[in-house]
Each structure stands twice: as C-alpha cells, then as structure tokens.
Amino acid sequence: MSAVLSGTCGATLEAFLVSTGLVTLAEIGDKTQLLSFVLAARFRRPGAICVAILLATLVNHGLAGVLANWLVTLFTPTVLKWTLCVVFAAMAVWILIPDKLDEDELETPRRLGVFGTTLVAFFLAEMGDKTQFATVAMVAQYQAFGAVVLGSTLGMMLANVPAVFMGDRLAHRIPLRAVRIAAAIVFVGLAIAAAVSTPAANWS
DSSP states (O other): OHHHHHHHHHHHHHHHHHHHHHHHHHHTTOHHHHHHHHHHHHHOOHHHHHHHHHHHHHHHHHHHHHHHHHHHTTSOHHHHHHHHHHHHHHHHHHTTSOOOOOGGGGOSOGGGHHHHHHHHHHHHHHTTOHHHHHHHHHHHHHOOHHHHHHHHHHHHHHHHHHHHHHTHHHHTTOOHHHHHHHHHHHHHHHHHHHHHSOOOGGGO
8 A cells, every 4th residue: 555655646746846847948938938028027016927827827727637637538548648649749849949929918908907917918828838738738648637737837937937027137048949959858758758658547
C-alpha cells in the first residue's frame, strides 16, 4: 500500500512540476504575456492585474482540464497515446513561432475597471492559446487534473507577475529564442515519453 501511495504521490508531483516548468517556458513571449505588459502600462495597478490574471487562468485552465478528462473517455488507450504524441510534437513546432497581440484583444470596455478588464481580456486571450492546449494535453497525459491545473496556473503566474511589475525592463532582457527552443525541446521530450509509455488502465 505504501508503495502504491508513494508512486501516486510521485506521479502527481511530476505532473505538477512538469506543468509548472513547461507553461512557464511556453508563456515567455506568448500573447498573454504581451497582454500583461500592455495592461500593466495602461493601468499601473499591478496588484489588481495579478489577481485578475490568477482568477482568469484558474478558470480557463480548469475548463481545459475538464475538456481533457472528457476527451480521454472518447478514445481507446492506444489512440489516445498516439494522439498525445502528435499533439506534443505539434506544440514543439508551434512554440517556435513568435506570437503577436491582436488589437481586438484590447477592446474590453474600460468601464469594467482594472480588475474586470484584465479578467475578461486575459481569459479571452488564453482561449485557444498554446498554454491552454498544453494544459489539455498534460491533463490527458498524466491523468492528474488538480496537479496539472495548479502547476500550469503557477507557471502562468511565474511568467506574468514579473511582466506586470517590471514591464519593459523585463521585456527587453528575455532571450526569447533560447526560451522557445528550450520549451520546444521539452515538448519533444513529452512526445517521446507519450510514444514509449504504456497506456494507463484508467484510460480505457
């Protein structure tokens, strides 16, 4: 029993740490980090902006986790295994493409205030973003909803809180190319891990 619990705790910790590290890397230079820079410059209320980013991320990535758990029930373990392999490999390519922030994503009415504007803008910008897709894939891979969602949310905060407080002073010092390559390597590693893994029994 203790061995089973130890293995479960180890797998949960791995899911949390991988999700945290991967999303932190994937978020560097991502459009939601660019949005953090813009919102910080516009409102100059870092505390409210960070709290709104936290809430928006928890809701967004929580929904991504729910979607992942539902998708797992639609596929056989073998199909899911190779689907995840392809998704992670595709993410490795996607992460190398620089992001741009569309002006339409900044059109949230100012009457919502700093918190409301950040909450809505950040939630919408994260929909269909690479970090949301990464969360879906990692929940499906690790079958650890809470650990992945908390880890991916922490990763978002680790990337965006410094962006909010430091702004352009941070933006010009980030080695974006090196970070993107590092994230792509991690995604390739996850694709290989998915390919060589044995599908878990609870995937069926």
